[in-house]
Amino acid sequence: MQNSAILNVDYSLSELDSVARQLFKNLKSKTILLYGEMGAGKTTLIKKLVNELGSTDEVSSPTYSIVNEYELFNDKIFHFDLYRIKDIDEALNFGIEDYLDSNHWIIIEWPEIIEDLITENYHCVNLSIKDKNTRHLFLK
Numbered sequence: 001m002q003n004s005a006i007l008n009v010d011y012s013l014s015e016l017d018s019v020a021r022q023l024f025k026n027l028k029s030k031t032i033l034l035y036g037e038m039g040a041g042k043t044t045l046i047k048k049l050v051n052e053l054g055s056t057d058e059v060s061s062p063t064y065s066i067v068n069e070y071e072l073f074n075d076k077i078f079h080f081d082l083y084r085i086k087d088i089d090e091a092l093n094f095g096i097e098d099y100l101d102s103n104h105w106i107i108i109e110w111p112e113i114i115e116d117l118i119t120e121n122y123h124c125v126n127l128s129i130k131d132k133n134t135r136h137l138f139l140k
Helices: 013-025 044-054 088-093 096-100 113-116
Strands: 008-012 031-036 067-070 076-081 105-109 121-132 134-139
Touching: 008 013, 008 031, 008 105, 013 044, 013 134, 031 044, 031 113, 044 105, 076 096, 088 096, 088 113, 096 113, 105 113
Parallel strands: 031 105, 031 121, 076 105
Antiparallel strands: 008 134, 067 076, 121 134
16 A cells, blocks of 8 residues: 555564554555564454454464454454465455455455455555564554
């Protein structure tokens, strides 16, 4: 969506609630592309985001199911984990475009393979490991 940082913060697990709230205050889109190495805390952050949106559903990584759906009062959240997707055709075959066009919340872990399908109205969140107890979040 933008090249410059909207939010650029280091945080510990105990500060994750605050970071999730800060993230939402800065979003202008319901589509979030979540980048970060294995173990950077992508799914942990998504749990907080889903809670912050008001869902009481249990959040887990959809590594094998590809997508999990969480219910909100008057909306839905689609949480994708595309780590195991081999190519864009595989994503098209399970209907990724329908999800992207749904106007619901879309949070995608490992979005690299489908970046060409998302051309506007999204945010990129990059997570990185600073040390054992600290993560870095960069929102653009």
